[in-house]
Amino acid sequence: MRKSRAMNLGTGLFVMLGFAALFFLTTQTTSRGLSFHSEPHYRVTAKFDNIGDLKVGAPVSMAGVPIGRVVGIGFDSRDYKAVVSMNLNAKFNQIPTDSDASIYTQGLLGGKFVGISPGGAETFLKNGDQIDFTQSAFVLESLIGQFLANMGKSSDHSKSAGDTGEQKK
Amino acid sequence: MNQAPAIVEIRDLCYSVGGRAIFDKLTMEIARGRVTAVMGPSGTGKTTLLRLVTRQVRADSGSIRVAGVDLRTATRARIFALRRRMGMLFQSGALLTDLNVFENVAFPLREHTDLDERLIRDLVLTKLQAVGLRGAAGLATAELSGGMSRRVALARAIVMDPEILIYDEPFVGLDPISKDVILRLIRRLNDTLGLTSVVVSHDVQEVASVADTVFLLSGGKIVAHGTPQELQTDPTEIVRQFVSGRADGPVSYHYPAPDYFGQLLARDGAS
Amino acid sequence: MFADLRASLEDSLVRLGDIVAFLGRIMVQVPQALPRFQLIVDQVYNAGALSLVIIMLSGLFVGMVLGLQGFELLQRFGSEEALGTAAAIGLVKELGPVVTALLFAGRAGTALASELGLMRATDQLSAMEMMAVDPIRRVVVPRFLGGVLAMPLLAAIFSMIGIYGAQLVGVQIMKVDAGSFWSQMRASVGLVDLNEGIVKSCVFGVACSLIAVYEGYHAAPTAEGVGAATTRTVVTSAVIVLFLDYLITAFFL
Numbered sequence: 001m002r003k004s005r006a007m008n009l010g011t012g013l014f015v016m017l018g019f020a021a022l023f024f025l026t027t028q029t030t031s032r033g034l035s036f037h038s039e040p041h042y043r044v045t046a047k048f049d050n051i052g053d054l055k056v057g058a059p060v061s062m063a064g065v066p067i068g069r070v071v072g073i074g075f076d077s078r079d080y081k082a083v084v085s086m087n088l089n090a091k092f093n094q095i096p097t098d099s100d101a102s103i104y105t106q107g108l109l110g111g112k113f114v115g116i117s118p119g120g121a122e123t124f125l126k127n128g129d130q131i132d133f134t135q136s137a138f139v140l141e142s143l144i145g146q147f148l149a150n151m152g153k154s155s156d157h158s159k160s161a162g163d164t165g166e167q168k169k
Numbered sequence: 170m171n172q173a174p175a176i177v178e179i180r181d182l183c184y185s186v187g188g189r190a191i192f193d194k195l196t197m198e199i200a201r202g203r204v205t206a207v208m209g210p211s212g213t214g215k216t217t218l219l220r221l222v223t224r225q226v227r228a229d230s231g232s233i234r235v236a237g238v239d240l241r242t243a244t245r246a247r248i249f250a251l252r253r254r255m256g257m258l259f260q261s262g263a264l265l266t267d268l269n270v271f272e273n274v275a276f277p278l279r280e281h282t283d284l285d286e287r288l289i290r291d292l293v294l295t296k297l298q299a300v301g302l303r304g305a306a307g308l309a310t311a312e313l314s315g316g317m318s319r320r321v322a323l324a325r326a327i328v329m330d331p332e333i334l335i336y337d338e339p340f341v342g343l344d345p346i347s348k349d350v351i352l353r354l355i356r357r358l359n360d361t362l363g364l365t366s367v368v369v370s371h372d373v374q375e376v377a378s379v380a381d382t383v384f385l386l387s388g389g390k391i392v393a394h395g396t397p398q399e400l401q402t403d404p405t406e407i408v409r410q411f412v413s414g415r416a417d418g419p420v421s422y423h424y425p426a427p428d429y430f431g432q433l434l435a436r437d438g439a440s
Numbered sequence: 441m442f443a444d445l446r447a448s449l450e451d452s453l454v455r456l457g458d459i460v461a462f463l464g465r466i467m468v469q470v471p472q473a474l475p476r477f478q479l480i481v482d483q484v485y486n487a488g489a490l491s492l493v494i495i496m497l498s499g500l501f502v503g504m505v506l507g508l509q510g511f512e513l514l515q516r517f518g519s520e521e522a523l524g525t526a527a528a529i530g531l532v533k534e535l536g537p538v539v540t541a542l543l544f545a546g547r548a549g550t551a552l553a554s555e556l557g558l559m560r561a562t563d564q565l566s567a568m569e570m571m572a573v574d575p576i577r578r579v580v581v582p583r584f585l586g587g588v589l590a591m592p593l594l595a596a597i598f599s600m601i602g603i604y605g606a607q608l609v610g611v612q613i614m615k616v617d618a619g620s621f622w623s624q625m626r627a628s629v630g631l632v633d634l635n636e637g638i639v640k641s642c643v644f645g646v647a648c649s650l651i652a653v654y655e656g657y658h659a660a661p662t663a664e665g666v667g668a669a670t671t672r673t674v675v676t677s678a679v680i681v682l683f684l685d686y687l688i689t690a691f692f693l
Contacts, residue, residue, distance in 0.1 A: 004478065007485045014489035018593025021600040025532060025634055028603075028622070057623025069619055107518025111624050223570060252572040263567035266559075280573045325571075 040090040041068065042127035046101040046114070047081040052137030054103055054112040060086045062116045067092045070114060086114060088125070096121040100133030112137055176201040176333060176365050177222060182231035184214075184221060191217055192389045194231070204359050204366040206376040206397075209386035210411065215369040216260075218386070219337055222367075223257065224248050236332065253281060256326030260338040262318040264310045264325070270297070271306040274325045281329065296324040300354060316347030323354060327362065334358065336368045340375050348372075352379050373412055377401070385411060455676075462654045463646075465576055466584055473581035483586025487548040487649075491594060494547055495540060499598035502539060503605025506530055510606065511614045520610075521620030525628040527606035532629065532637040536599035538685050541644035544591055545677035549652035552583050553673040556656025557666035565657075580657055584649045591645025592638055599637065636692045643684055648677045 051073065060068035072085035088095070098119030103112050116131070125131070175198035182195040191214040199205045207215050220226045222233060224240045233240045238251050264273045274293045278284055284292075297303040300320040310318065319339060326334060336355065340348050356379050359366045370376050376383065377397035385393040385400065385408060393400055393408045400408060409415075426432070473479070510526040559565050559579065568575045610616040652673045659669035 004482070007482055010489040011481050011485040014485070014492060014590075015593060017492070018488070018590075018596055021593070021596035022638075024600045025596060025603075025637075026631070028626075055623055055627040057619060057626060059617055059619045066617065066619065069623075106521055106620065111521050111620060113620075225566060225569060249572040249574075252570060255570070257567070257570040259563045259567055259570075261563055263563035265564055265567075266562070277571050277573070280571070280578070322567075 041087040042090055042093070043085060043087055044125050044129050044131055045083055045085050046131040046134050047076060047083050048103060048134050048136045049081060050136040050139060051082045051084060051103055052112050052139055054084065054137065058111060058113045060088065060114040060116065084114065093124060095125045097123045097125055097129065098133065099131060100135065101131045102135035103137035105138060174201050175199060176236055178234045180232045182221065182233065183229045184217065185229060190389060195390065197384055197391055199365065199367055200382065201365050202363060203381040204355060204368065204379055206368045206370060206380035206383045207386060208371055208376060208383060211371065213386045214389060215386060216337055219335055219369055223252065223255065253329060254331050255333045255335065256331040257335045258319065258322050258326050258337060258339055260341060262322040264318055264322055266310050269310065270308045270321050273310065273321060274328055276325065277329050292328060296328045300324045316343050316350065319351065327358060331364065333365045333367065336366065338370055339368065340370055340372045348375055355379050373414065459650060459654050463650050466581055469574065469577040469581050473577045476582070479582035480585050483582045484589050486551065487586045488590030488594060491544060491547050494543055495594050495598050496601050498539060498543055499601035500605045502535055503527065503531065503602030504609045506602065507606035507609030511610055511616065520616045521624055523606065523610040523616050524621035524625030527603055528625045528629045529633060531599040531602040533633050536595045536602065537637055537640035537644055538681060540595040540598045540641065541591065541648055541681045542678055544594060545648045545674050548587060549648050549673045549677055550670040552587065552652040553656035553670045554666055556653060557659030557669045560657065560659050561661040561666060580653050584653050587649025587652065588645045591648065592641040595637065595641035636688070640685065640688050643688060644681050647680050647684060651677050651680065
């Protein structure tokens with residue numbers, strides 16, 4: 001009987017730890033997660049024709065240095081563009097307003113991230129601003145499509161120049 | 170022979186294990202309110218008889234009635250109700266190792282009754298006092314000697330005020346002092362609490378001093394029964410061998426084996 | 441030779457049937473055992489809280505190895521940021537439930553089996569029957585429920601610590617971007633994966649606890665009998681867990 005109190009305490013702690021783990025797994029690892037932002041930041045947006053598979057939480061970097069994070073991805077139904085919201089670390093508050101934002105790929109098959117190249121303006125981005133110059137994500141299928149289309153064109157040329165009877169689409 | 174009514178009636182009991190018949194049409198009665206001893210050489214099935222009477226195992230055929238309940242047809246619930254009126258002292262004591270002395274004795278009360286905590290405490294201490302271990306109530310089972318743990322088990326067996334108390338080899342491994350303690354307890358509890366006691370043992374001297382009736386089992390049958398004095402004077406071979414503790418007689422010294430010289434002279438091994 | 445094989449196969453099937461029948465007996469007694477809540481809590485402590493150390497240590501090391509191996513492998517494709525995904529999915533869906541179950545069988549399972557086997561060998565279970573207390577209700581059910589409740593929690597703790605370990609190696613040591621680590625994980629891991637992991641750990645919990653209490657309860661009442669029971673617990677649990685792992689994985693796909 002005297003052992004019971006200590007045992008119950010131990011059991012209680014164990015069960016709490018177990019549920020904390022479940023909570024952690026549910027919220028921190030799945031897409032329904034919460035995120036904890038501790039550092040001061042300001043928000044900017046940018047519109048893209050195609051963001052590829054850019055994900056919320058992807059890093060925003062400048063000259064390769066991470067300066068912020070993608071926090072929201074939306075869609076503008078008026079001009080049919082993707083609207084990407086980013087939180088930039090308040091430390092980096094001297095980004096010219098005419099900088100451009102492009103979507104790059106990490107590594108060969110990695111995830112997408114947003115890279116910002118500085119412009120030359122004398123005014124800087126602040127909370128709520130929009131980056132006007134953007135470049136969409138590199139999409140593999142379009143490139144292949146372009147490549148095939150080019151191949152088609154060059155075979156047309158060779159057809160009109162000298163007929164060899166090749167059947168090429 | 171028994172003036173008192175029988176509380177356990179066994180008729181034509183047959184039981185075998187693995188092809189070997191342990192009991193062959195065994196018939197006996199255990200009288201109410203008396204101390205009855207069941208004795209016999211090792212391996213005759215004395216403990217098996219106890220397990221049959223408490224229906225831990227089922228008989229192949231024959232009938233066993235305990236306090237009017239027919240064990241063959243009784244439901245599990247009835248058997249459990251019957252067992253609450255019986256107490257059993259196991260050879261090893263069989264105390265629950267995760268509970269201390271007090272909790273062990275209180276165990277049946279906690280499981281079967283809704284008694285107030287103070288009432289439980291009083292009952293437990295009373296029973297421990299009866300076996301002389303009230304001061305040991307706080308000890309853990311590991312701290313008890315063999316004799317002490319058996320006495321605690323006895324206190325546990327009587328805590329629900331049973332009608333029948335069964336002792337399975339209660340004297341095995343005890344020093345003479347502890348043996349005497351248990352002996353006195355068996356007699357005193359039987360008389361003061363109005364119990365029926367069944368003692369399974371092979372200790373002739375101990376049993377003779379405490380039993381009212383003795384049954385001697387051998388080869389699955391009763392070879393003798395009566396008062397201890399009657400058994401001392403019984404001329405039957407096997408009774409003589411058992412009572413005087415002779416190494417050889419109807420219960421053979423040698424385990425059955427082929428001819429001795431033949432085996433020694435044979436070329437190959439154990440066969 | 442084939443006769444022996446067939447005989448042992450038959451024995452295994454018979455044992456499997458006995459184990460399932462035992463589960464039936466246990467389940468019947470559960471409603472009556474529930475009021476004795478303290479007994480169950482004690483057993484959750486024995487099965488769960490006492491296993492915490494080994495589970496957490498193993499989780500940490502497994503997570504760290506996963507981080508190392510995963511990083512090395514993904515680096516070949518330049519996809520180090522997918523480390524978070526790889527670690528989370530590997531742990532939550534597979535390593536968490538399975539490794540926890542195997543460790544559980546080894547630590548808590550053997551403790552259960554040997555405890556029950558010892559109670560069998562010292563007549564404690566028979567004594568209980570003689571005192572008209574059903575040993576299944578009083579002794580087996582609380583231990584079974586303790587294991588069943590503890591396992592999913594242990595598996596979750598294992599996975600959580602494992603992810604931390606992977607993160608420790610990947611982000612802190614190998615300098616994978618923390619944001620990518622977590623964001624890719626969050627994007628690729630869904631509640632379905634978590635569900636699969638939880639279902640697995642619950643099923644494994646039932647299997648391992650059942651096997652442990654069965655072997656202990658039916659152990660031969662000798663020293664060798666108890667030893668054999670504990671060995672069989674670990675072996676049978678391991679095989680059954682891995683087999684069920686395949687079934688459940690296939691079911692979810």
